[in-house]
C-alpha cells in the first residue's frame with residue numbers, strides 16, 4: 034500500500050480502553066453497584082464466614098426448633114437441632130457454585146446451538162432446532178433424575194444435569210436474535226468487507242445479540258439454585274453436602290413450626306438472584322454504546 | 328490471488344435470482360422471480376443507473392452482483408474475473424474489488440463499533456497494510472468523505488443521517504475497490520443532505536476513477552448522476568439508454584408513465600391534469616403473466632401483448648426497449 | 664371580509680427534553696380556505712408533523728405543550744377545548760392521513776370494519792348502513808371491486824391501496840379540512856401520482872381544504888395553491904405557490920429548490936454539480952438569538968446572528984423572514 038499516509042501525521046484520537054470505559058460506566062450505575070455489593074457480601078458470608086463461625090453444620094448442637102436469636106443462635110436450629118447459620122454458610126458455597134456452573138454450562142451449549150442454527154439456517158437450523166426441541170419436551174425433573182440415577186448423586190452430576198436440562202431457553206433466544214440481526218445491513222456490509230463466518234458470528238452478531246441472552250443467563254442462575262433445591266428435596270442431590278436447597282427441602286415438613294428454617298434460605302436465594310440480575314442489567318447497559326456516551 | 332485486471336468493467340449476463348421453490352409440508356413453495364434475465368455492462372469509471380418500481384428487483388440485482396444472495400443463473404464479470412463463480416476463500420479475497428453502500432444509514436452500521444473500527448474493519452479482515460498504515464488510511468478516508476478524523480472515536484448513533492452515509496462510503500472505499508454498488512444511497516436523506524452526498528460521490532468518482540452501479544427510484548437523482556440508465560419492471564429491464572436519450576425520447580409505455588408521474592418544480596396544476604396515468608399496482612412476482620409483464624397496467628395494451636413476452640431489442644444505437652409496439656416507430660403515447 | 668376556514672395564529676409548542684426545553688413550533692401562523700391546498704415543506708424535524716398534530720389537538724402532553732397561540736376552525740377556537748369536543752372535531756371536521764399506511768391501520772380488523780367504525784364514532788348509523796357507506800367510500804377512492812376489498816385485512820392490500828383506505832377513513836365523515844402528512848413517501852411514483860390525483864379531485868369536487876405536508880418541492884408546485892416553508896420550528900417563507908417558487912426570497916427556500924436534481928425532459932449533456940446547503944439542521948435546544956438558518960446561510964450579514972428576523976410582506980401576500988430579503992425588497 035504505497036499511497037498510505039505517513040503514520041506520524043494521524044491526529045491522535047483519545048479513546049479509553051474499552052474495558053476501562055465499560056467499568057467506568059458500570060460503576061456509575063447505582064443499581065449495578067448495589068447488586069455488586071450485595072453479591073460481595075453474600076460471597077464473604079459463605080466463603081469467609083465458616084472460618085469465623087466454626088460449627089459443623091451436620092452436628093446437633095442444641096435443642097431442635099430454637100428460634101433465631103435465641104440462645105445465641107443467630108438463625109436458630111432446625112428440626113434436628115443443627116445450627117442453621119453454619120448450614121447457610123456451607124450451603125451457600127454449594128448453591129452458588131451449582132448455580133453459576135450450571136448457568137455457564139447452559140450458556141455455552143445454548144449460545145453455541147442457537148448461534149449456529151440462527152446463522153446458518155437451512156438443514157443445520159432444522160437439525161439443531163429438532164435437537165433443542167427434543168430436550169425441551171423432556172420432563173426436566175425426570176430427565177435430571179435419570180442422569181443423577183445413572184451417574185450417581187455427586188455434585189458434578191447434579192450441576193451437569195441442571196445445565197443440560199436448562200440450555201434450551203438460551204438456545205431459542207440466541208437463535209431468534211441471530212435470525213433478526215443476520216438480516217441487518219451492517220452484517221451484509223461486514224460480509225462484503227470479507228468477513229469470515231467466525232468473525233460474523235462472534236464479532237458482529239453475538240455482541241448485538243447479548244442483551245436478551247444476559248437476561249436469560251440471570252434467570253438461569255436463580256432457577257439452577259431452585260432446581261438443585263428440588264432435586265435435594267427428592268433426595269437426589271449429594272446427601273453429604275449441605276446446600277440452601279437442601280435446608281429448604283429437609284425443613285419443609287416443619288414449615289408450620291419452624292417457618293424461619295425455610296424462610297432464611299429462601300431469602301438468601303432471592304437476594305443472590307437479585308444481586309446477579311442487577312449486575313447483569315448493569316453489564317448490559319455498560320455494553321451498550323448508546324447508553325454509554327451522552 | 329484472483330486480482331481484477333483489464334479495464335475493470337462490470338459485465339452482467341442474463342442474471343437470474345429466484346427465491347423460494349422446492350417443496351414443504353404444504354406442497355410446492357411459490358417461486359419469486361425477483362431478477363429474471365438481466366444483462367448490462369458498465370465501462371470503467373462510468374455510472375450505470377437502475378430505476379424501477381418497488382419490488383422490481385433492483386436491490387436483488389445489487390446483492391447478486393455483490394454475491395450477497397444466491398445467484399440462480401447467469402454470469403457477473405468484473406474485468407476478467409467471473410465473480411459469480413468464485414467460491415470460498417477466492418471470493419473472500421476478491422471482495423476488496425467490489426463494495427456496497429446501503430440505503431438505510433441507520434441499520435447499515437454496527438451500533439456496537441466505533442466509526443473508526445467500522446471503516447477499518449475491511450482492512451483488518453483482509454490484512455491490508457501494517458497496523459499503523461491502516462490507522463493512517465482510515466484517517467485519510469475520513470477526510471476524503473468530509474468527516475473529521477477525530478470523529479473516529481464516536482459511535483454510529485452520534486452521527487446524523489448524512490454523516491452516517493459518509494461513513495458507509497468511507498468503509499466501501501477503504502479497500503480501494505474499482506466498483507461500488509450503491510443501493511439507494513440518498514433515498515433516506517433530506518434533500519439538502521442528499522445534494523452533499525451526490526456531489527461527494529461525483530468527486531470521489533472523478534478522483535478515484537470508480538465505477539458505480541447506482542440504484543434509485545428517484546428519476547431526478549438518476550438523471551443527474553448516471554451515464555446510462557436501465558428501467559426495471561418485475562425482474563426485467565424494459566428500457567435502457569444513455570441519460571440524454573432516455574429522458575428525451577422514452578419508448579416504453581412504463582418509462583413514459585414513470586416520467587409523467589414525477590412532479591417537478593417546473594410543472595403546475597394544469598399540466599398535471601393532462602398527463603397519462605397508469606392504473607393499478609404492479610402484479611406480484613410470484614404468478615407472472617405469460618405475456619408482457621406490464622400488460623395489466625399498460626395504457627396502450629393490445630391483444631398480442633397478453634400472449635408474447637417482448638424481449639429487449641435495439642431501438643436505435645445504444646437504446647434498447649422491450650415492448651411489442653416498439654417495432655412500430657410511429658407509435659406515440661398521447662400528449663406527453 | 665370572510666375569515667379563512669382554518670387559521671393558525673402564533674402557535675408555540677414546547678417540549679421538555681433531557682437536553683432542555685425545545686421550542687418545536689415557534690410562532691407558526693398559517694391559514695387555509697375551502698377548496699384550497701396549502702403545502703408545507705421543510706427538512707426532517709422542522710416541525711411539519713407537529714403543526715399537523717397541534718391542529719388535531721394531538722400534541723403528546725407531556726412532554727409537549729401548546730404554550731400559546733390560537734387555532735380557529737370556521738371561527739371556533741380549538742386550543743383549550745376539552746377532550747370530548749376535540750374528539751368530535753377530529754374525524755368529523757378535520758381528517759388526517761399519516762405517513763405510514765401500514766402501522767396506522769389495525770391489523771386485526773377488515774378495512775371495511777375500520778371505515779364503518781370511524782363513521783359510527785361520529786354519526787348514528789346502523790352497522791349495516793355504516794358498512795354500506797364504507798363500501799361507497801372505498802369506491803370513491805377508486806379501489807377496484809370495493810365490496811370484496813372491504814372484507815380484506817390490511818396486510819392483504821398493497822401499499823397504495825392501504826393509503827387509499829387511510830384516505831377513505833379520513834374522509835368517511837366528509838371533513839372540511841384534510842391533513843395529509845407525507846401521504847406518499849412510502850409509495851412508488853406511479854402510485855403516488857394516483858393518490859395526488861385523488862387529493863386534487865377531492866379539493867375541486869368536494870371543496871375540501873387540504874394541508875399537504877411533503878418534502879418534495881415538485882409536489883408543491885403541481886398540487887398546492889399556497890405554500891409555507893418551515894425551518895427549525897418557524898415558517899420562514901409563505902405565499903402563493905407561483906410566486907414563492909418562481910421568485911423565492913429566503914435563502915433556505917432558494918437552497919431547497921436548487922439543491923434537488925430536477926427531472927428535465929431534455930437534460931444537458933454536461934453535468935453540473937448540485938448547489939448544496941452546507942451543514943445540518945441545528946438542535947432545537949440550542950438555537951442562538953439570531954436567525955436559525957444563519958450558520959448554514961450563504962448570504963448572511965452581521966445582523967443575522969444578532970437578531971431574529973420576522974415574517975414580513977414584500978408583495979402580494981408573499982412573506983419572508985430574512986434580513987437580507989428585507990433589505991433588498993426595501994420594505
Ligand SMILES: Nc1ncnc2c1ncn2[C@@H]1O[C@H](COP(=O)(O)OP(=O)(O)OP(=O)(O)O)[C@@H](O)[C@H]1O
Pocket residue numbers: 346347359360361362379380381382383384385386387388544612
Ligand atoms: N430473501 C427473499 N426471499 C423471498 N423473496 C424476496 C427476498 N428478497 C426479495 N424478495 C422479493 O423479490 C422481489 C424483488 O425485491 P427487491 O428488494 O430486489 O426489489 P427492489 O426493486 O429493490 O424494491 P425497493 O424499491 O422496494 O427496494 C420482491 O418481490 C421481493 O418481495
Ligand SMILES: Nc1ncnc2c1ncn2[C@@H]1O[C@H](COP(=O)(O)OP(=O)(O)OP(=O)(O)O)[C@@H](O)[C@H]1O
Pocket residue numbers: 678679680685687705706707708709710711712713714723726878947
Ligand atoms: N416526543 C418528543 N420529545 C421531544 N421532541 C420531540 C418529540 N416529538 C417530536 N419532537 C421534536 O419536534 C421536532 C419537530 O418534529 P416533527 O415530527 O414535527 O418534524 P417533521 O417536520 O414532521 O419531520 P419529518 O419530515 O421527519 O416527518 C423535531 O425536532 C423533534 O425532534
Ligand code: SF4
Pocket residue numbers: 913914915954955956957958960961962963964967972984985986987988
Ligand atoms: S436572515 Fe440571514 S441568515 Fe437567515 S436566511 Fe436570511 S440571510 Fe440567511
Ligand SMILES: [Mg+2]
Pocket residue numbers: 385386387510
Ligand atoms: Mg431495494
Ligand SMILES: [Mg+2]
Pocket residue numbers: 711712713844
Ligand atoms: Mg413528519
